[in-house]
Amino acid sequence: MEWSEELSSGLLQAAPDAILVLDSGRIVLANDRAGQMYGWPTAELVGQSVEVLLTDDSRAVLQERRRLMAGAEAGSIGRIVTTARRRDGSEFPCESSTTLVDTAKGRVAVAVVRDITERVHAEQEKARLRAEAQAHRNQRLESLGQLAGGIAHDFNNMLGVILNYANFVIEEAEADEPDVAMIASDAKQVVRAGRRGTDLTHQLLAFARREVVRPQPVDLNALITGAQDLLRRTLGEHIHLIFRPGPDLPTVTCDPSQIEQMLVNLALNARDAMPSGGQLVIDTGVLDTQVRLRVGDSGRGMPADVAERAFEPFYTTKGSGEATGLGLATVYGIVTQAGGEVTLTSEVGLGTTITVLLPAGAAATEPETRGEPAATAGRGETLLVAEDEDALRDVAGRILTGAGYRVLLAEGGAQALELAAHHEGDIDLLVSDVVMPGMLGKELAERLVGVRPGTRVLYMSGYAQPVLASQGTLDPGVALLEKPFTAGDLLTAVRRRLDG
Numbered sequence: 001m002e003w004s005e006e007l008s009s010g011l012l013q014a015a016p017d018a019i020l021v022l023d024s025g026r027i028v029l030a031n032d033r034a035g036q037m038y039g040w041p042t043a044e045l046v047g048q049s050v051e052v053l054l055t056d057d058s059r060a061v062l063q064e065r066r067r068l069m070a071g072a073e074a075g076s077i078g079r080i081v082t083t084a085r086r087r088d089g090s091e092f093p094c095e096s097s098t099t100l101v102d103t104a105k106g107r108v109a110v111a112v113v114r115d116i117t118e119r120v121h122a123e124q125e126k127a128r129l130r131a132e133a134q135a136h137r138n139q140r141l142e143s144l145g146q147l148a149g150g151i152a153h154d155f156n157n158m159l160g161v162i163l164n165y166a167n168f169v170i171e172e173a174e175a176d177e178p179d180v181a182m183i184a185s186d187a188k189q190v191v192r193a194g195r196r197g198t199d200l201t202h203q204l205l206a207f208a209r210r211e212v213v214r215p216q217p218v219d220l221n222a223l224i225t226g227a228q229d230l231l232r233r234t235l236g237e238h239i240h241l242i243f244r245p246g247p248d249l250p251t252v253t254c255d256p257s258q259i260e261q262m263l264v265n266l267a268l269n270a271r272d273a274m275p276s277g278g279q280l281v282i283d284t285g286v287l288d289t290q291v292r293l294r295v296g297d298s299g300r301g302m303p304a305d306v307a308e309r310a311f312e313p314f315y316t317t318k319g320s321g322e323a324t325g326l327g328l329a330t331v332y333g334i335v336t337q338a339g340g341e342v343t344l345t346s347e348v349g350l351g352t353t354i355t356v357l358l359p360a361g362a363a364a365t366e367p368e369t370r371g372e373p374a375a376t377a378g379r380g381e382t383l384l385v386a387e388d389e390d391a392l393r394d395v396a397g398r399i400l401t402g403a404g405y406r407v408l409l410a411e412g413g414a415q416a417l418e419l420a421a422h423h424e425g426d427i428d429l430l431v432s433d434v435v436m437p438g439m440l441g442k443e444l445a446e447r448l449v450g451v452r453p454g455t456r457v458l459y460m461s462g463y464a465q466p467v468l469a470s471q472g473t474l475d476p477g478v479a480l481l482e483k484p485f486t487a488g489d490l491l492t493a494v495r496r497r498l499d500g
Contacts, residue, residue, distance in 0.1 A: 012029075012031045013031050013032055013033075015031060015033060015112070016033065017033060017112050017113060017114045018030070018031065018033045018034035018036075018037045018038070018112070018113040018114070018115075019031045019033070019034060019110065019111070019112055019113075020034055020050070020110075020111045020113065021108050021109070021110050021111075022050055022108060022109045022110075022111060023105075023106070023108050023109075025049055025050050025051070026047065026048070026049055026050070027045055027046055027047065027048050027049075027050060028046065028047075028108065029046065030042050030045045030046055034113070037084075037086075037113065037115055038053055038084070038085075038086055038087060039086040039087035039088055040087050050062070052085070052087075053084050053085055054084070054085060055082075055083045055084065055085050055091050057082050057083050058082040058083055058084060058085075061080055061082050076097065076098070076099045076100075077098050077099070077100060078097070078098070079095065079096065079097040079098075080095070080096055080098075081093070081094070081095045081116070082094065082096070084113065092115055092117050093115075093116050093117055093119075093120045094113050094114060094115055094116060095113070095114045095116050096111050096112065096113040096114070097111070097112045098110070098111045098112075099112075155197060155200070158193045158194075158196055158197045158200075159193075161189060161190070161192075161193040162190050162193045162194065165186045165187070165189040165190045165193070166186075166190055168182075168186040169183050169186045169187055169190070172186070194484070198484055214255050214257075215253050215254050215255050215338070216253065216254075216255075216256070217251040217252075217253055217361045218251055218252055218253070218254055218256050218259065218361070219249070219251055220249060220251070220252055220259070220284055220291060220293060220358075221245040221246070221249050221284055223256055223259060223260070224243055224245070224263070224282060224284070225243070225245070227260050227263055228241065228243060230260070230264065231263060231264070231267045231280075234264055234267040234268060234271065235267050235270065235271050235280060236271060238274075238276070238277035238278075239270070239271060239274055239277060239278055239279065239280055240277075240278070240279040240280070241279070241280050241282070242279055242280070242281045242282070243281075243282045243283070244281065244282070244283035244284075245283070245284050246283065246284040246285035246286060246292075248286075249284055249285070249286065249291060250286065250291055250360035250361065251291075251360070251361045252291050252338070252358040252359065252360065252361045253338070253359070253361030254338040254358065254361075255338075258334045258337075258338070259334070261330070261334065262330070262331050262334045262335070262356075263282075263295070265328070265330055265331055266295045266331065266354055267280065267295075269297075269328065269352075270295070270297035270299060270352075272299075273297055273299025273300050273301070273351070273352060274297055274298065274299040274300075278297060278298040278299055278351075279297070279298050280295065280296070280297050280298075281294075281295075281296045281297075282294070282295050286360075287357060289359070289360055290340070290357040290358060290359060290360060291357070291358045291359075291360055292355065292356070292357055293355075293356040293357075293358070294353060294354070294355050294356075295353070295354045295356075296351060296352070296353035296354075297351045297352055297353075298350075298351045299351050299352060300348065300349065300351075301346045301347045301348040301349055301350050301351050301352055302346040302348065302352060303348055306346075307344055307345075307346045307352075310328050310344055310346075311328050311329055311331075311332045311342075311344070312329065328344070328354075331354070331356075335356050335358070338358055338359075339358070339359050340356060340357050340358040340359065341356070341357045342354065342355070342356050342357075343355050376403065376488070376491035376492050376494075376495045377403050377404050377491075377495075378400065378403045378404035378405035378406075378494075379404065380404065380405070380406060381405055381406065381428040381429065381498060382405070382406045382407075382408065382423070382425060382426060382427050382428050382429075383400055383405050383406070383407050383408070383427075383428065383429045383430075383431055383494070384408045384410065384416055384419065384420060384423075384427050384429070384430050384431070384448075384455075385397060385400070385407055385408065385409050385410065385431045385432075386410045386411075386412065386413060386415075386416040386430070386431070386432040386433060386436065386441065386444060387409075387410075387411070387432075387433045387436075387460075388411055388412050388433060388436045388437060389433075390411070392483075393409055393411065394409075396431065396460075396490060397409045399487045399490055399491065400431075400490070400491075400494065403491050405494070408420075408423065408427070412436050412437065412438050412439060413432075413436060413438060413439025413440070413441070413443065413444035413447075414438060414439060416430070416432070416444055416448070417444065417447060417448065420448055420451075420452065426452075426454065426455075427448075427452055427455045428454075428455065428456065428498060429455065429456050429457070429458060429494065429497060429498055430444070430445055430448055430449075430455055430456070430457045430458070431458045431460060431494065432444055432445060432457065432458075432459055432460070433459075433460055433461060434459050434460070434461035434480075435461060441459055441461070442459075445457045445459075456497050456498065457478075457479065457497075458479050458480075458481060458493055458494060458497045459478065459479065459480045459481070460480070460481040460482075460483055460485065460490075461480065461481075461482070461483060479493070479496075479497050481493040
């Protein structure tokens with residue numbers, strides 16, 4: 001019997017949880033863990049009423065538990081999660097299991113209590129993270145809705161111009177005495193609206209990091225110096241442009257045309273922020289292993305809530321029709337596609353500064369000087385054109401046939417391969433859309449070149465992701481004509497590809 005009591009005492013002290021034995025609400029036995037958990041010396045805890053350990057919540061639960069204990073048989077009466085009180089008055093969450101035991105001295109309750117503070121904190125952190133993730137999802141959905149609404153608004157305006165002016169052209173052309181000058185003027189309005197749509201599409205692709213980029217080592221100081229005249233025309237005479245080039249600036253690997261577009265966008269924003277004049281300061285320098293470009297204006301600045309959303313697409317504080325809200329969103333897309341970072345600091349009344357950090361690149365190279373070919377006319381070469389859009393396929397065929405090429409037209413990859421299989425002569429060039437139903441242009445090109453190794457390939461696309469490598473750059477050896485294109489664009493690209 002003595003050995004059993006020693007063993008029971010050992011088990012009681014070895015338990016990782018607090019163990020309390022209660023007789024009519026008074027603690028008659030407690031292990032050391034109970035003393036540690038509740039902040040009492042174990043010897044002093046014995047003899048106390050269990051009330052010293054209860055909170056208002058646990059007291060209400062215990063009253064219900066006593067009611068159950070009164071008529072219950074010996075054995076477990078379940079587990080509860082509640083709170084408990086330490087000797088210093090602090091409270092903590094706990095989980096307790098109670099068992100009724102009949103002894104020679106009467107019935108006692110054995111409570112095993114576990115401190116679940118860490119578990120509760122972990123659950124609270126999970127709940128916080130879930131709420132944060134949901135808030136981010138809601139914010140993304142709001143941004144997508146704003147993006148879709150902005151696109152719909154701008155393109156509806158452009159389509160309205162195109163449709164109405166195109167109808168004006170038709171009406172005048174069908175008149176008894178057509179006014180040729182009016183037809184030409186209206187047609188120019190159609191072209192102008194189309195170009196606005198093209199510019200908007202490129203801005204969207206740049207924001208989404210899906211724009212085709214042609215990176216090369218660029219001397220940022222030289223690029224900005226060359227762009228100063230353009231920037232001054234953008235800013236106007238009432239704004240003073242100051243350029244402070246940093247010394248010994250490493251090159252950056254980027255698409256120079258995109259950097260120029262970024263600078264123009266920032267200049268436009270700065271101009272709008274300084275309607276009464278001011279100054280725009282551009283400076284460059286080195287920060288650790290990155291090249292720093294800063295563009296700061298002395299304009300009105302932005303309140304914190306506006307600055308926080310400044311890079312969101314189609315977010316603008318300007319009136320309807322004054323801006324698309326894609327300026328800074330495009331800047332964000334260009335910089336991140338180049339592997340850099342962009343931040344904005346602004347204070348109302350003190351101006352705004354955009355800081356761009358770009359990875360330092362390789363040594364600068366002389367820019368490629370490639371003049372336009374002397375002629376874009378065909379020399380009887382055979383071209384296979386694959387395009388699933390009927391109207392665009394007909395346009396391409398009309399342009400190329402008129403320029404002296406022999407043209408085979410296919411509405412997709414399968415038909416293109418079939419035409420090629422039945423064509424007895426050479427096919428000098430495949431002109432293929434990148435994204436087509438059934439077969440992508442890349443697969444068509446691989447299969448065609450596999451049986452006709454001498455055939456060259458020119459892709460055309462407004463969304464060229466399937467033929468792009470990482471960061472939106474073209475795969476080696478890939479030639480791409482970006483949509484929408486003019487007749488001159490198409491003929492120049494075809495001639496260059498044929499001439500190697």
